Amino acid sequence: MKTVAAQPPEAIAGETTHSVLEVAGLHVWFDAPDGRSAHAVRGVDLTVAAGERVGVLGESGCGKTTMILAAMGLLPSFASVGGSVFLDGIDVLARGEQSARAVRWTHAAMVFQGAMSAMNPVYRVGKQIADPMVVHGQRSRAQARQRTAELLELVGLPTSTARRYPHELSGGMRQRAVIAMALACEPRVLFADEPTTALDVVVQAQIGDLLAELADTLGLALVMVTHDIGMIAETSARAVVMYAGVVVEDGPTFDVLTAPRHPYTRLLLEATPVVNRNRPLVSIPGTPPRLDEPISGCAFAARCPQAFDACAVRPRLTGDSHVAACHALEQERPA
Ligand SMILES: Nc1ncnc2c1ncn2[C@@H]1O[C@H](COP(=O)(O)OP(=O)(O)OP(=O)(O)O)[C@@H](O)[C@H]1O
């Protein structure tokens, strides 16, 4: 991972901040061997407070996972990064792998979609939860074993789960075990990237409830990426909508879902099936823009029913607690 842009003057390694996650002007490029470059994240600002529950939604390929990987310092070496990411006050991008290592698992942890791939099939569950605590020098082996039992209870699993192998657990149990692993070193931020996609709907709801509960009881900031809008409604107080590598809307979940301000959010919600509402399914016309070509102006303009001349210039996020990046909103505002 290469850091390409200068850090802002206030971005000093080790500096403490009030928010547990501060992403500012984040850009990520994936550089291909042929010289082309996919500009996957194109200037994201995101500040998350301790204990805040944020749901991130947006079409496939809009940069949600890339943003999280950048925040965790987990991008591949052929990626270039600009802007800044502060996790629990630590500048993640300042010193490359060194600063990323300093925050990973101890300040921020991540739960992926496939719980099975996050666990090593040849080790017992308890060892996999305990090992990070020992490796990071947080606890002795005996203390880590004790803490593992507490963590298993915290995520709703019997303590005997420690002696079992991952393949002996159901999908929901495995995801709970992975959450316990993620919490082992007491992070302040938990990134959950489609944590329930591989599970049945009942277990999805249980895992969603568990994550929300953990955020509340532990004061953990939860940043959850999902295509499941119901999950965001249930678990997140705040909803962030991304499109083509940028945040286009950000606000209280109820407001974003019931009174979306950006045309993209509006269409995304209309394209979401609702079981008990008798309306035809709609899709958003067109496709997201190519990320390996420059995007000028509003990236959504080509698909937007409200596009007009001003959209040739990239819109900024505007509003107070509920912000959206759309020139049409600026026009609506009284003079
Ligand atoms: N390792 C990689 N190498 C090259 N391009 C990548 C890589 N990872 C992601 N990309 C590109 O970056 C863009 C954003 O991808 P990303 O996985 O972040 O999207 P996403 O919003 O998480 O999508 P999804 O909802 O499908 O998970 C896509 O165009 C993708 O092809």
Ligand SMILES: [Mg+2]
């Ligand atoms: Mg993704």
